Amino acid sequence: MSQIELKDQKGSKLAILQALRVHGSMSRIDLTRLTGLSRATISISIGELMENGLVYETENRLVTKGRPATTLELVPHSRVILGADLDHKAWTLGAFDLLGNAVKVMKIPIHSFEPEHAFSTLSKEITSFSKSLDVSSVPLVGLGVPGLIDWKHRAIRSAADLGWQHVEVAELMEKAIGWPTVVVNRHRARGLAECRYGAGQPFRNMIYIGVGMGIAAGFFIDRQLMSGSMGGAGEIGHITIEPEGPLCPCGNQGCLQVLSAGPAIEQEFRKLVRTYEHTSPFADESMDLQFLKAHDVCELAEAGDDMAAMVVKKAASYLGIAMANMLNTFNPEAIILGGTIPNASRLFVDTATKTMRQRAMRPLSADTIVTTSQYMDIGGALGAANFAFDKNISLSFFN
Structure with missing residues (x-):
């Protein structure tokens, strides 16, 4: 076999492996359509991958109009x-x-x-x-x-x-x-992880937004992460929401991160408690405010504390504005919210979603699904x- 033929054969097997990794189990016919490889090449490459213990054929047959077709899957725990x-x-x-x-x-x-x-x-x-x-x-x-x-x-x-x-x-x-x-x-x-195995599995084009101590997003086109020309696609934590807003560590003012992320929630709650001498019936009165974390504020809000709810809603509304802008620009099938803040507060997620739908173009936002991540740690x-x-x-x- 020539070096060119060997290289082509390796490339075919890699294409099949990658297709099964990204898109899940499928028939040989679907693999042919997705990879552009010929049926003969698919057949030879699948045979070698099966011999190496990487791919197997399932016994469950797909329902087709013509001849029944078995599905091909990756072997669990092979590597x-x-x-x-x-x-x-x-x-x-x-x-x-x-x-x-x-x-x-x-x-x-x-x-x-x-x-x-x-x-x-x-x-x-x-x-x-x-x-x-x-x-x-x-x-x-x-x-x-x-x-x-x-x-x-x-x-x-x-x-x-x-x-x-x-x-x-x-x-x-x-x-x-x-x-x-x-x-x-x-x-x-x-x-x-959400795109391939979690909440994003049903969608080909989606946005993931992580909200924790910082904020960043991932844009997924045809289930592939878009990196951008310099690797920075998705740095939405540093888009300007309030031009005269608080100073961000990046040097800009009014970035989404300093308005919606964990530190912003903590600082806003501390300020309101000190200003209005607020005592939450759900909080330990001996709690030092300096040790209060964003997830604590979220828990207070979920438990019904009015001041905590006000803080969470404010932070979520800023995120909702950013989500509306991304929805109008990117038009995804779904937006998935992950990170410590969305996972700790349904109120945060619902408020951000409501604001997004209010501010985005209605024909685009009506069918866009907003959900939370499935994977935690x-x-x-x-x-x-x-x-x-x-x-x-x-x-x-x-x-």
Whole structure:
């Protein structure tokens, strides 16, 4: 077989693997349509993938007008990919198979947000974590991290909330563990997990918005993450909502992040409590306001506290304005809200949705679905693992 023929055959198998990963199980006919490969090429490549234990045919036959067709699926637990997500002073490290099933997950606390400490803490655990698995690991790791990521997905250009600038993440990790490392914004990683395995599975075009200590979005076209020319597509936390609003760590005024994210909710509630000497019947009166977190305010609002509800509604309304603008611009099938704030407050989600529908073009907003994420702790790690494999998929990993 010539080098060209060998390359074409490898490319065909990779195309099939990727189609099954992104779009799920399907028939040979659907694979032919989706990949553009001939039926003969599909047949040969599927046979080799089945011999390697990566693909199998299900016994459930699809209902078709003509000849019954079996579906092709990836084999569960054939290989695992590692992904990690940094949030709440801890890494979530997970091993996931090609179908997105979690094989093993662990939490790794960090005690300093100095970048060298944060990444060395993770790298020290990865090797032993991989060796502890019963399934062979693909020698590759994806990391979901805060901030703006460079277009090569190797470094953090800026994470203003942590004071990080130009952190060469992939270089640090590859030197420590010897594996290729791919870096992605943690909210976009979580969005990818929702798109492929969670609340976004029914949709081909969707927006994921993560709201926690910061705000970022992922735009998904035909179930693929849109990165933008410099890797910054989805930095909606830094779109201007109030031109004369509070100063943002990025240097701008009135960014969505300083109006809707966790710190904004905490600061607004503290200010109102001190101004009006408000005592919540649902809060511990001995609670130090400096230790009050956004999820505490959300819980108070859900329990019926008027002042907490007012704060949550205000933050959510700003997000709703941004959602309306994105809906008019992008026209997605669905918007999925994730992160600590939407997951802690139905009031936040309902208020943001109501504002979006009021401010967006009615013909566009009427059919747009707004829902919340299904994945909590492992979504970022799962999405980062998937994103890394998308960027580095190779048959050499399966030899």
